[in-house]
Amino acid sequence: MSKADHLLSILWMLQQRKRTAAELAESLELSVRSVYRYIDALCASGVPVIADAGPGGGFRLPEHFSASPLFFNAAERRALVQASAFAEGSGYPYVEALSGAIAKLKRYSNDEQLSQMERHERGVEMLHTPSTPLSHLLEELEVCTADGLTVQMEYRKGSGEAFSVRAIDPYGLVLWKGRWYLAGFCHQRQDIRSFRVDRIAGLERTGACFHRPPGFSAREFLLRSLLPGQDQETALIPVVIASGEEVLNDLCSHWLFGHSLEQRIPGEARFLLDEASLFGFAAYFLLPYGKSLTILEPAALKQKLAAIAAGISAHYTES
Template sequence: MSKADNMLTILWMLRSGSKRTAQQIADELEIHIRTVYRCIDSLCASGVPIIADSGPNGGFQILGTFAESPLMFDSSEQKALVHASIFAKEAGYPFTEELERAIKKLKRYTNDKQLEQMERHLSGVSVMQPPIQEQHLAYLQILESSAVEGQTLSMVYARHGEDEPSRREFDPYSIIHWKGQWYTAGYCRLRQEIRSFRVDRIIALHNTDARFERPLDFSAKEFLLNSLLPSEGDTSVVTVVIRGHNYALNELCQHWLFGHTLTCRLHGEAHFQLQESTLYKYAPYFLLPYGKALTILKPQSLIERLSQVAQDMADHYERMLSLPSQIK
């Protein structure tokens, strides 16, 4: 550890109220005893009231009310920090190693009672999230750094439904974690407009010498949500009315596609405004798992599309039944 880390560690050890000898401190920190004396001299020079008692029960301790002053974080704040670290790590936060080092420092600069409480809180929260690939973590770090530094990136991106990936110059404004996926939003120089991209579809990412200025009023969150909603005056918007059990409707209204397009919620009924392209491309596959719990009242075209998708799935599994069994 650096001298500053050693000084902080010694400070928090003494703030616990216990008396420590120089040798005990050296053994615990795995440093030379002369380093302990130098750190204590520096702490005293900075105004920390450390006294040394000689004899069999001697050692260093902090004098007066300094040892009783509030810690940097109280127990509730420490709990919030360790819980937040769990969520961040499981969400694929790109700076997990730095976060873990920060939590280790937080543990190091606490007394035994606080450390015990922190360990209990760590085991009190669990988050289930699909793991993110190491390559995508590296891309997230590049995107975040480039957004801060204003550095244009060269990106190879595999768009869904396209056979060949495309290369483009991209000015990343922000990275966004939403519904279990990481996205980046910024200015695409190929399309000459602000666009969003899924990080797990990025094939390659490299720095360039070009620079950019991020718009001060840009909100990645608002941009991503607005891209899912129909624009005002859009003639391709279709009204969808669904009736069903309230538990099923409640779940449907929390879905990313339906939740942001809800216009009316009644008992046993919900109204949505969906873009026509989205309605027939995605909606049937989101509605099918609810089975008979939901009934589509309108439009008729959505019912027909659902029927077609269901029939295609039934045909697919009928063909599987006709194949020789692969299980031996």
């Protein structure tokens, strides 16, 4: 353990209860002399360690010190252990470090705190879609984003396409629908673009640096590129769907339909979609709902769904 880890460990242990130098030394596998050095270092840094002499003595902290921001309250401890469940399996590149932090938090918590954390930890679990391990790429991209370092990457735009080499200023990473995306300035296109991280075959630093635009949000950039109506010249088509509240709630919670909702009344919802989204994506999304919903308009969307269903029927009839 580093000096910082030892200092923090002593603080956590004293926060639980009074300890003697011998107890601290035994728990941390240190010499008593080293414990006294660390106690002196804590005092020099402003931590009010109280030394009680005589039988029953030892080191302790004032009662008010437990409320210091250095320590976490019950709600904060619960949030930390549950947040680690969301990170696990998402591809987050620092899961090992996060697990180490949670283990350290548990190690220096008293029995009541530990029991409470474990109860809340068991209460939240996640099912993550299996994906290609990307930790090495995500970690490097995150570092280059934070430090403003330009990278050169080998990138494939789609399945079967050849790799292209391009220089990118990485502005930020976004996790969306189980996939990681990079938003950044593409030197080849001279514009900000988004890239799927799982399509990056190679990555290396160029030695150049950049400054990210103030206030830039990779999340907002990706969202704007997906939502209809961002192009002022693109006309939006009204889509009116009738169904029960459960189906309409499901539609309105979807990333595309939820952001394009114009009006919602009992049994009916009206959306505004651009033509590309409507016929290239929305029609296929609505198909699995079958007879549980009715498309009132536009007629072209009804025809599109009928054609898709007929094509599927013909495919399986022929086979």
